[in-house]
Amino acid sequence: QKEVEQDPGPLSVPEGAIVSLNCTYSNSAFQYFMWYRQYSRKGPELLMYTYSSGNKEDGRFTAQVDKSSKYISLFIRDSQPSDSATYLCAMKWKPLGGGADGLTFGKGTHLIIQP
Amino acid sequence: NAGVTQTPKFQVLKTGQSMTLQCAQDMNHEYMSWYRQDPGMGLRLIHYSVGAGITDQGEVPNGYNVSRSTTEDFPLRLLSAAPSQTSVYFCASSQGGGLQETQYFGPGTRLLVL
Numbered sequence: 001q002k003e004v005e006q007d008p009g010p011l012s013v014p015e016g017a018i019v020s021l022n023c024t025y026s027n028s029a030f031q032y033f034m035w036y037r038q039y040s041r042k043g044p045e046l047l048m049y050t051y052s053s054g055n056k057e058d059g060r061f062t063a064q065v066d067k068s069s070k071y072i073s074l075f076i077r078d079s080q081p082s083d084s085a086t087y088l089c090a091m092k093w094k095p096l097g098g099g100a101d102g103l104t105f106g107k108g109t110h111l112i113i114q115p
Numbered sequence: 116n117a118g119v120t121q122t123p124k125f126q127v128l129k130t131g132q133s134m135t136l137q138c139a140q141d142m143n144h145e146y147m148s149w150y151r152q153d154p155g156m157g158l159r160l161i162h163y164s165v166g167a168g169i170t171d172q173g174e175v176p177n178g179y180n181v182s183r184s185t186t187e188d189f190p191l192r193l194l195s196a197a198p199s200q201t202s203v204y205f206c207a208s209s210q211g212g213g214l215q216e217t218q219y220f221g222p223g224t225r226l227l228v229l
Binding site: 006008031032041042043044045046049051088092094100101103105106107108 | 119146155156157158163165171205207212213214215217218219220221222223
């Protein structure tokens with residue numbers, strides 16, 4: 001089992017604040033890093049993905065990966081009440097024995113943006 | 116394009132009953148999978164399929180069966196429901212199973228086993 005650690009929250013911040021969501025992992029086999037957003041009673045939807053160390057920006061969202069520290073982050077600028085959701089980190093890895101690539105999810109952080 | 120659809124949205128079963136959770140996708144995706152999501156446990160893979168006629172077990176396969184007779188459909192069968200199978204079940208699909216393939220999730224089926 002490739003373990004991923006993620007604080008479940010809830011994390012409550014005022015509207016307009018910068019939000020930082022984080023995951024740590026223990027196995028260097030993880031190669032591809034993703035963030036999913038899940039609204040209440042809905043399925044997860046892919047928000048961002050990256051496979052290299054550094055930052056990747058998409059509008060108000062920035063994904064950051066530090067492979068040396070085994071640490072990934074998602075930053076949300078100018079947070080809005082509509083950003084209130086559960087954010088799941090996910091990591092893909094290639095099994096040594098072949099077969100379909102593995103996908104391991106964090107447990108999710110529940111984010112609340114207060115108007 | 117409906118994406119990934121799941122039926123039913125909600126189901127109550129008694130211990131020992133069987134049922135089939137339906138999943139369909141209209142994106143011609145080869146890779147389909149079933150997850151369960153429990154509080155404090157995150158998403159866990161039950162079974163997956165890399166194409167019609169090919170299925171394999173995930174992390175938590177016990178008590179569940181799958182088959183893939185067409186590209187579009189991937190039903191999940193509970194043979195004899197147990198209270199431990201109370202969960203939210205998500206079906207997902209992607210073009211392939213590789214690192215850069217995006218998985219698309221359905222809206223979920225909430226299952227309560229009494």
